[in-house]
Amino acid sequence: MSSPAILRHPEDSMPATAIAETGPGPVATPPSFGTLALRWYRLNRSGLRAIAIGITSLLAFLLVWHLLTTYRVVFFVRFTNVPSPLAVYASFTKAIHDPKFLMHILLSCRRILVGFSLAAIVGVPLGLVMGRFKLVHEIIFPVAEVLRPIPAIAWVPMAIMLWPTNEQSIVYITFLGSFFPILVNTLHGMTLVDPVLVRAAQCLGARERSIFREVYYPASLPHIFTGLTVGMGVAWVSLIAAEMISGQYGIGYFTWEAYSLVQYADIALGMIAIGVLGLGSSLLIRGAGQLVMPWRAK
Amino acid sequence: MSEIPAKAPQGHIEVRSFSLSYDSIEGPVQAVTDTQIHVKPGEFVSIVGPSGCGKSTLLNAVAGFLKPTTGIVTVDGERVGGPSAERGMVFQQYSLFPWKTVRENVEFGLKMRGMPRSQRERAARTLLGLAGLEAFEKHYPEKLSGGMKQRVGIVRALATGPKVLLLDEPFGALDAQTRVIMQQILTNMWQRLKISVLFVTHDIDEAIFLSDRVYCMTARPGSIKAEIPIPLERPRQQSMMMSSEFLALRRGLMSLIREESLKAMGGEINDLGMRGLNIELHGQSLAEVL
Numbered sequence A: 001m002s003s004p005a006i007l008r009h010p011e012d013s014m015p016a017t018a019i020a021e022t023g024p025g026p027v028a029t030p031p032s033f034g035t036l037a038l039r040w041y042r043l044n045r046s047g048l049r050a051i052a053i054g055i056t057s058l059l060a061f062l063l064v065w066h067l068l069t070t071y072r073v074v075f076f077v078r079f080t081n082v083p084s085p086l087a088v089y090a091s092f093t094k095a096i097h098d099p100k101f102l103m104h105i106l107l108s109c110r111r112i113l114v115g116f117s118l119a120a121i122v123g124v125p126l127g128l129v130m131g132r133f134k135l136v137h138e139i140i141f142p143v144a145e146v147l148r149p150i151p152a153i154a155w156v157p158m159a160i161m162l163w164p165t166n167e168q169s170i171v172y173i174t175f176l177g178s179f180f181p182i183l184v185n186t187l188h189g190m191t192l193v194d195p196v197l198v199r200a201a202q203c204l205g206a207r208e209r210s211i212f213r214e215v216y217y218p219a220s221l222p223h224i225f226t227g228l229t230v231g232m233g234v235a236w237v238s239l240i241a242a243e244m245i246s247g248q249y250g251i252g253y254f255t256w257e258a259y260s261l262v263q264y265a266d267i268a269l270g271m272i273a274i275g276v277l278g279l280g281s282s283l284l285i286r287g288a289g290q291l292v293m294p295w296r297a298k
Numbered sequence B: 001m002s003e004i005p006a007k008a009p010q011g012h013i014e015v016r017s018f019s020l021s022y023d024s025i026e027g028p029v030q031a032v033t034d035t036q037i038h039v040k041p042g043e044f045v046s047i048v049g050p051s052g053c054g055k056s057t058l059l060n061a062v063a064g065f066l067k068p069t070t071g072i073v074t075v076d077g078e079r080v081g082g083p084s085a086e087r088g089m090v091f092q093q094y095s096l097f098p099w100k101t102v103r104e105n106v107e108f109g110l111k112m113r114g115m116p117r118s119q120r121e122r123a124a125r126t127l128l129g130l131a132g133l134e135a136f137e138k139h140y141p142e143k144l145s146g147g148m149k150q151r152v153g154i155v156r157a158l159a160t161g162p163k164v165l166l167l168d169e170p171f172g173a174l175d176a177q178t179r180v181i182m183q184q185i186l187t188n189m190w191q192r193l194k195i196s197v198l199f200v201t202h203d204i205d206e207a208i209f210l211s212d213r214v215y216c217m218t219a220r221p222g223s224i225k226a227e228i229p230i231p232l233e234r235p236r237q238q239s240m241m242m243s244s245e246f247l248a249l250r251r252g253l254m255s256l257i258r259e260e261s262l263k264a265m266g267g268e269i270n271d272l273g274m275r276g277l278n279i280e281l282h283g284q285s286l287a288e289v290l
């Protein structure tokens, strides 16, 4: 027994050529790093491709934007005053150190949080109850149908009259915007519940309350989350419009104010901030959906 | 098994002077008429008949989902007034709760009964073990094959220790091999639990292989055309399906059903202008199965 053998780990002792020689035999040999990397690449090729193309496409967008603004192109659309990407970046680096800008963002987020949460807290249970109890449906549905087509933004003057403070009327508009998508989708989910599942629960001894909690509610969850996602989108639309019309503070107000103050770079900055916030909040809802509905995880 | 109390055979189903009609725009649809059936405690009884003859209607009335238009359904002398955990049911569409894992599905009836969590977890594990499903307890139903889903469905229905088990074409959606295995599993469970079974199927071989007695129904409006005792000894083996006794029973039942199927199809054949064709659909497809 030679001494170097003691130092060798048994798995190391097999030379690399042996792996190649045995090939795809029944004996499982631990694959080398290279093989693993290659396999990983093969499995994720289409995803990697999408990412690569996505990045290229975003860069191309920035480049076109840059060229259009540097050369101040006027071709039907006027890019004369449009800020360049670099100008927007400069105003971004300034803004993130500016407490006022952060306050605008925080205020908008708070309005969304309150308005959207209220809409979910009222809309989901109301939809569930309307889906289960015909009388409640018959009473509430006509009113909801009359109010639903009115865009939340059309409520601005009325909201200002209704609510004592500006802040409350903006939250109210945000609430209205998300309320109807949430209600309608929850209701839709309730109508699609498989009656056989209800029967299955009944002959396992479930009573009304348990059937509601154990069948109707989880069966409707996918549609509830569709409602929440759509509702969140409409909440942002309504909020920004309300802030532009009647606001003081808020990211919508910031964007509009930038126009009035002739700070063109801030207009684009405001727009990008709104886009990022909207994207972030819909990702949050999707994440919550995956937590609440583990059975739908792919 | 200790979770399912070993009780004296119970579950005497009786259906007397039963008829049921559905309301529709064209007036009432008579689905089942003038029907008497019974299942003795611990007996395995099948109902066969052409599709649309009212088998599901009859079974749903025993389950308590439908009220008879006339007549009465009783279990152990008590009138059936609505669904209850005393009568377990297995559906063709599996009907597992997609948002519950396999074990949570099996636990459902026990949970409804208020059994504490740890106790019902243990009970569900035992039952899943009997059905060879312990490895899948944490899976969601979507990930299971049809045969596994239906095993879970049966175990779930049996978990609360019902007096009777009602099955509505439970193996109709499964392939032939899986179906044979499922029949064996069902037979085993039935013999262990000494429970009464009412089994609806359109598969004649299945009905004969499983049952103590088979009811054959007429075309709509359905009623009992014949009652055929199956004297084959138990335990039953797959090989018995080739015995002359089995084949004789099969021939008898087949001709009964064929008569009714043709009657049921008569209207449709007429509508389609296919009267001249020699329709052997039912006979042929069943012959292929053998």
Ligand SMILES: Nc1ncnc2c1ncn2[C@@H]1O[C@H](COP(=O)(O)OP(=O)(O)O)[C@@H](O)[C@H]1O
Pocket: B022, B023, B024, B029, B030, B031, B049, B050, B051, B052, B053, B054, B055, B056, B057, B058, B220
């Ligand atoms: N809800 C209903 N309304 C009207 N007719 C129905 C309804 N359900 C079933 N039927 C009719 O009753 C008859 C019996 O149905 P069913 O019991 O499902 O038959 P089977 O299970 O034997 O195929 C069928 O002809 C069907 O069309």
Ligand SMILES: [Mg+2]
Pocket: B055, B056, B057, B168
């Ligand atoms: Mg049926």
